[in-house]
Amino acid sequence: MSCGGHSTFFRFGCLFLLMALILDVIGVAAPYWIYGEANGLKVYAGLWKQCLSANTPDLKISKCTEYGDVPDWFKSVRASGLLGIFISVIALISAILKIRFKDRVFVLIIVIILSFLSAVCTMVSIAVYAGKYHASEKYSSFVKFSFAFAFCAVSIVLSAIAGICMIIELSKRSSYTTIVGR
Template sequence: MDTSKILLIAVVLTACSVIFQVIGLALPNWIHADVPPSKLYSGLWKACLEVEGRDSTCKDLTNPTDWLKAVRVMSILGLLALLVSSIAVALKQFIMKEQKPILFVAIAAAFAGAVFILISIAVYAAKINDINTGEIFKFHFAFAFCILAMLEGLGGGVLMLIEMMK
């Protein structure tokens, strides 16, 4: 039996979405502020300060606000859902080729993961924009990686839907 190229692309997209979400969650680079002579980087778990001529120092965000806790939870749920989708579509493509229900699981998990990540991105952006009255903070690369993870999860879900309708 021949393997579906559409599902193969969906496997790659969902796997990349998991990798991008892990990068986005792990790194303290969701926002960046450059106020000479110092730079501030912050993410979901840590904030780092880099002063010119000194080593950078990072501190854990130990008492996060409720909205930051919600962003963390939604981001982690998005990661877990994308991981389930990635595993399910890989199983469908390579091992359980005749099992249609596994594709339903993969599709649902891909779209759920994208929605969870969308919620986390929207809440974080809204709250940072409320705080950022002087236009000091700019969104940075880890934030962009989470957006990419969401878009790749959506793309993988759409490709799986197309495959299911064949």
């Protein structure tokens, strides 16, 4: 055990939770889930906006618009992405509470469950988006997935790693404490 009664695994778990939250927020908010560029024309879109930029001798334009009427699958992608962020925030707050309540293992169990639940929500978000995108754009080589999509994918991995770190912390703590504390 290190200073304050928490091991390095707990600290790394908290760090991974924070990094996953930051990447997930950037990924869900940025208009770069897909990106395409050819002949001076740039197209990019995210969960909230779609943008077009052209810089050719005939046309110079740069415009972003919010989506009008979106299909239900797109609403579910947005909802599960936002739910993943919300659950990550609660997991991080719970981890901070665990620092305050050192002997309460149930708080650590809540952090573990929430970190994996956050990963699942974000995974559903990108899986549905990728499936629908692939079905509609499978013959296009113009538009590809971009960094915001990748950030959400990385946040899944970081949330899972945070959960694993917390499980290791729990297994170290279970040798000298019970579920209700000391």
